[in-house]
Amino acid sequence: MTIEIASGAVLPIALCLGLLVGSFLNVVIHRVPLGISVAFPPSHCPNCEMPIKPWDNIPVLSYLVLRGRCRGCSTPISLRYPAVELVTGLLFMAIAWRFGQTWWTALHCVFAAALIAAAMIDFDHQIIPDGISLGGLALAMVVVPLTSAYYGTGWVDGLIRSAIGASIGAGVLWLVAFLHARISVAMGREFDHWPGVGESLPRPMEADYWLWFPGLGLGDVKLLGMIGAVVGVVGVLDTILASSVIGLVLGGAQALSKGALGEPFGFAPSIALGAIAGLFLPPLWLLTIF
Numbered sequence: 001m002t003i004e005i006a007s008g009a010v011l012p013i014a015l016c017l018g019l020l021v022g023s024f025l026n027v028v029i030h031r032v033p034l035g036i037s038v039a040f041p042p043s044h045c046p047n048c049e050m051p052i053k054p055w056d057n058i059p060v061l062s063y064l065v066l067r068g069r070c071r072g073c074s075t076p077i078s079l080r081y082p083a084v085e086l087v088t089g090l091l092f093m094a095i096a097w098r099f100g101q102t103w104w105t106a107l108h109c110v111f112a113a114a115l116i117a118a119a120m121i122d123f124d125h126q127i128i129p130d131g132i133s134l135g136g137l138a139l140a141m142v143v144v145p146l147t148s149a150y151y152g153t154g155w156v157d158g159l160i161r162s163a164i165g166a167s168i169g170a171g172v173l174w175l176v177a178f179l180h181a182r183i184s185v186a187m188g189r190e191f192d193h194w195p196g197v198g199e200s201l202p203r204p205m206e207a208d209y210w211l212w213f214p215g216l217g218l219g220d221v222k223l224l225g226m227i228g229a230v231v232g233v234v235g236v237l238d239t240i241l242a243s244s245v246i247g248l249v250l251g252g253a254q255a256l257s258k259g260a261l262g263e264p265f266g267f268a269p270s271i272a273l274g275a276i277a278g279l280f281l282p283p284l285w286l287l288t289i290f
């Protein structure tokens with residue numbers, strides 16, 4: 001069974017929904033890491049505090065009409081806001097094209113929105129909120145089996161597929177992070193923030209030994225757990241492979257632009273790009289290139 005919408009309307013509806021969700025994601029990206037409610041206070045200009053009127057809050061269009069400036073004080077508005085809206089809109093449209101009029105489209109749109117928020121927050125703050133990674137994981141463990149059952153492949157199969165995908169996704173990255181930490185320590189490498197200045201290295205009987213790593217954060221591990229629950233084992237392995245390559249390119253580009261290696265660098269944007277690419281490419285697509 002399909003969601004009943006005239007077929008010609010599906011892509012435009014997905015685009016509009018994506019633009020609106022993108023507008024909401026801007027609020028999430030800005031407020032969630034600061035611990036501010038996404039609902040209150042209403043959006044306002046950070047410079048002149050003028051509340052943003054509904055007609056000045058239309059995704060992308062308002063930015064163009066206002067020529068990228070606040071109506072009250074003419075402070076430039078970051079190009080990021082319309083960019084996040086446009087990317088979300090186009091991505092929702094692409095997902096609707098890929099998965100058709102099915103609940104899989106709805107599921108993957110929520111998935112893409114979570115990835116965009118995680119990527120941008122990690123880019124800004126080098127953190128991934130648990131609400132997105134673990135919250136998304138919990139949601140996927142319920143919604144993927146339900147959707148599988150709805151389309152006749154059985155909720156047990158769906159649940160097993162999600163559980164294995166989550167375990168492999170989180171497990172592989174955890175292992176990489178753990179081994180990297182242990183080998184680095186064994187080789188006598190020192191890190192600025194790990195452990196803190198004057199603190200001793202974590203020992204095997206301490207939780208930090210197993211859960212606190214330099215370079216790769218536990219946030220990335222949890223995010224890949226969430227991704228595995230949605231895309232399954234092959235999908236999450238594709239994501240890890242692709243995000244490693246993308247991370248090398250992005251990390252290199254950042255090092256070149258800032259002229260310094262070893263700057264704080266969020267891995268979630270690479271993971272998100274890898275996961276989203278996997279939605280549209282055949283399984284193990286990266287291996288076929290080489």
Ligand SMILES: [Zn+2]
Pocket residue numbers: 045046047048049050070071072073074075
């Ligand atoms: Zn203003």
